[in-house]
Amino acid sequence: AQKITQTQPGMFVQEKEAVTLDCTYDTSDPSYGLFWYKQPSSGEMIFLIYQGSYDQQNATEGRYSLNFQKARKSANLVISASQLGDSAMYFCAMRELIRTGANSKLTFGKGITLSVRP
Amino acid sequence: GAGVSQSPSNKVTEKGKDVELRCDPISGHTALYWYRQRLGQGLEFLIYFQGNSAPDKSGLPSDRFSAERTGESVSTLTIQRTQQEDSAVYLCASSLGIGGADTQYFGPGTRLTVL
Numbered sequence: 001a002q003k004i005t006q007t008q009p010g011m012f013v014q015e016k017e018a019v020t021l022d023c024t025y026d027t028s029d030p031s032y033g034l035f036w037y038k039q040p041s042s043g044e045m046i047f048l049i050y051q052g053s054y055d056q057q058n059a060t061e062g063r064y065s066l067n068f069q070k071a072r073k074s075a076n077l078v079i080s081a082s083q084l085g086d087s088a089m090y091f092c093a094m095r096e097l098i099r100t101g102a103n104s105k106l107t108f109g110k111g112i113t114l115s116v117r118p
Numbered sequence: 119g120a121g122v123s124q125s126p127s128n129k130v131t132e133k134g135k136d137v138e139l140r141c142d143p144i145s146g147h148t149a150l151y152w153y154r155q156r157l158g159q160g161l162e163f164l165i166y167f168q169g170n171s172a173p174d175k176s177g178l179p180s181d182r183f184s185a186e187r188t189g190e191s192v193s194t195l196t197i198q199r200t201q202q203e204d205s206a207v208y209l210c211a212s213s214l215g216i217g218g219a220d221t222q223y224f225g226p227g228t229r230l231t232v233l
Binding site: 004033035037042043044045046047050052091093097104105106107108109110111 | 151153160211
């Protein structure tokens with residue numbers, strides 16, 4: 001079974017500074033994908049970034065980067081140059097990557113609340 | 119193009135009534151997922167469709183919950199004899215269904231309140 005752990009209490013960051021949101025995971029699957037989603041107060045889930053377990057490089061998407069440490073089973077999200085609009089819940093999720101091409105569900109963590117201070 | 123849409127956005131019902139929640143996926147997306155999010159919690163998987171078939175129904179919490187998909191498009195999640203513990207936001211997602219880094223895109227959700 002897959003498990004995602006997000007244990008940080010509510011996080012605060014000053015505008016324009018960088019912040020790291022922690023995520024650890026547990027799985028017996030050799031091939032998996034890790035995702036981060038943002039959920040603002042409006043409730044919609046917004047995809048941010050993806051990292052595959054066999055990817056050699058850490059994923060980056062604009063101000064988002066993923067600090068992937070496979071041996072430690074961690075996939076921390078780094079947000080650089082924080083903006084007020086980054087205030088939201090952030091969810092880490094994972095999915096088994098089945099070689100047959102079929103899809104599978106996402107397993108989510110409980111989320112972390114990020115508040116950006118002006 | 120249009121994203122995933124869900125209706126209604128809010129539903130208030132009385133305990134014991136049946137409800138139907140609708141999801142319109144992104145055009146061309148063969149995979150469709152239903153999740154439930156209780157207040158302050160992460161998302162719980164309910165069911166996954168590939169085309170019109172459901173290879174994974176493992177998250178449906180009881181036989182009061184059912185879902186169908188027609189025309190490889192619209193999906194309906196039905197909850198019969200609703201209970202107060204069914205109150206949650208029900209989120210639908212769709213993806214290309216190609217495996218690998220296939221990303222799920224979510225709709226705005228339906229907030230269900232059972233009185």
